[in-house]
Amino acid sequence: MDGELFPRERTEIAPGAVHVPDWLPLERQRELLQACRVWARPPAGLRTVRTPGGGTMTARQVCLGLHWYPYGYARMAVDGDGAPVKPLPGWLAQLGQEAVAAAYGEPPRPGAGTGEAYDIALINFYEEDARMGMHRDAEERSGAPVVSLSLGDACVFRFGNTTSRGLPYRDVQLRSGDLFVFGGPARRAYHGVPKILPGTSPPELGLTGRLNITLRVGGLETPLD
Template identity: 55%
Template sequence: MADGLFPRERSEPAPGAVHVPGWLPFERQRELVAACREFGRGPAAYEHTVLPGGRVMSVRSLCLGRRWVPYRYLGPEENLLELPDWLVELGRAALADAYGTHDGAAGADGAAGTDGGPHGGFAPDTALVNFYADGAKMGMHQDREERSPAPVVSLSLGDTCVFRLGNTEDRGRPWTDLELASGDLLVFGGPSRLAYHGVPKVYAGSAEPALGLAGRLNITLRETGL
């Protein structure tokens, strides 16, 4: 785990994937932690997802906006929680900063020259909030239920984790392991949009105590295209 001796640098671990360490200022992180607590007060709660076959995921999750269940999105009438406009705008700002669309570098589908403003027209309509308590992890999987090719925008809060970014063919190697700390931004789109990915380890107790969070929160914003 990074010890803070050297600054963490922005990187592109795979084509279409961009890691921006410390993208969220600390006070903004605190605000997001508080918001995530409010999201879970109802009418939805953080729950362990039961997968087909009966396996129970170790993370606890809830959906904002379009609701995901394994392995599909429900109709809008099934939404339990609204996706706030401020979170949509945060996702758009994250995408613009990661891909540099204000310089014409890439758009919401990872392609150069896309119209739609600095965020490339990114219009997320769902957010999955995952909470990792001590010992929780996420197996390798693809985010493939969306019809839109727009990138996934991921924000990390709390404990540092190992994020494994794999290939698009299967769950095996090659893969790249990244450390995602509180405040980090990760965007993956273009050639990496359907890359297998997972979280094999979370470093319990690694978050700054002043954040007021024991565990890890991850917010992923997606455009379903439904």
Template identity: 60%
Template structure:
């Protein structure tokens, strides 16, 4: 999954924030899309925000259930959260090594939660920070399907300065260290840009995190 033939050189967007275009091969992208469809049988939800609005992105949680702004071990109906796949944990560790130049240290919190987000042509994600984890392990983001504009900002405000990055299918984005709590979001997607072989209309984003929480 990390063969350089499939991607372009890494791009450092900010200290600790790295974009690796084409990190996933076409075959690995197709495999992850199939897995996402299987995982999604548990149901994807549009979360209600504290002020009453609904997120336009549909979301599935694996390992821990996320809702604004907390994690829990059960779904709202009391049933267990679908388990975190070991494949994603291994992918996250390899992603950190490739993006940041070194694997996670042996005493690092393990990757144990994934959020699978589906964006249709109208879906957006407002600027936000990933602050609900107790671990400061880097966040690993994988893109599948339609391209998007990924807006990566600073740690102090949702406003400028920020950098807009085009994320295509197969791209990897990792942010940790001084950029771990940077504001980020998706102001728009680019419908119809998914590789035809994926058979996917829309964008899937798999965000892998270490919760730092006790099971």
């Protein structure tokens, strides 16, 4: 936020987990929001995710590259309309590489040909009462860092440990434009979103609610259904 007393700074939340505030400028946020609105349309558009136990996730989701469902990946929206998943564009894969470089202070790597190209995006939309329970991103075989980009309303992001959903964990406020990257020893850490902060989205963005774009490297070399 403009004019705040103590400007937010890049912070290592845990070894391998880094928060970079205000990483995306407003114009880039607008571009990403417009792209998300296109991706959310059918076919293989925004859907409600149902868990094996019969419950539903309060955050709705659309996928690019590969379709995530509890708990695996497919090339079709198997728990949606059954349509082929939309491709992940090269510019978004490259943005993932740039994000990792920004978080870890490394030179950017090309988005292709490295064996670490980002090939999956999960885009979650949170209305003001939506939540995300503590979970691990464990369906990928690659150990490449997860890249998380926030748009719209701020949230409380809870980042925990690799052994349980309970303590120790740390709560971080993620605002629109913030970047969070977790890899290395933090790659399989439990994390979740216990609270959305309604009315905190930048007015210039024109978004009510929160969008979270997470980029992943699948490392899934075997054929998928």
